[in-house]
Amino acid sequence: MEPAVVFDNVSLAFDENLVLDGVSFTVSKGSMVMLLGASGAGKSVILKLILGLLRPDSGSISVNGQRIDTMREHDLLRVRADMGMAFQEIALFDSLTVSENVGYRLDQESSLSEDDVQQRVEEVLGFVGLRDYLERMPSELSGGQRRRVAIARAMASRPKLLLLDDSTTGLDPITAVDVNEEIVKLRDLEHITCIMVTHQIRDAFYVATHEAVRQNGDLKIIELDAAQADNAEFMVLHDRRIVFRGSGSELLASQDKYVKEFLYMTLPPW
């Protein structure tokens, strides 16, 4: 099976600022990768490269078996139709209702009937606990609710690849858990590939150590003990390169100097 995403020796600079220097990694289909790194490390740049919004200076990038770094914009639209993304800077349309915000891509890019679009919109808003907010305007929502709408919109088209850029940063801890649980459900019940950028290590571990299961028709989120928690892989981006790749327990045990410092700064006790 071809991988969902392949970076091969990718480098990118903005003028004098070399952001990625020979970055290589593979994300298998149906897997989940947590991309960690300090602010400014290049995490969002990696997601934008996957979307084809940026192009590398050298190296190659493939998504679902297709080279996208050399692809024409017209063909990229088709590749992007299989991706859902929720960016750090949430871009909801202020003049559209919650329901319209979530449904607009489905309206434009799918062959679904109006009723089917509406049904899917209500379903994904239900996932993020906002089914009662269909007719609200974005200005009537809290920051956390807006983020959840952005995540619902990213999920609406059942993308094969979900890209989440710091979706839980700035949320209160309770809402962050709600959002994390939705991500867990998508991974375990809809079997999507997910790359989750975060600098909230707490959220990364939550997603890695929880699993969504159906029990007697009910949906449950269960906690795995740390030893079996290989539900997500971690990558740490530092100094223009991936300096770590492995499971959560390997991350905690890493002897890499930067990884140790990063964990020391971000894990309790604070």
Ligand SMILES: Nc1ncnc2c1ncn2[C@@H]1O[C@H](COP(=O)(O)OP(=O)(O)O)[C@@H](O)[C@H]1O
């Ligand atoms: N469009 C752009 N033009 C110039 N510099 C950029 C652009 N996008 C990102 N950068 C620079 O690339 C580096 C990585 O940015 P980014 O990927 O946003 O970091 P983060 O890991 O916080 O998401 C930063 O130094 C940023 O200033």
Ligand SMILES: [Mg+2]
């Ligand atoms: Mg970023």
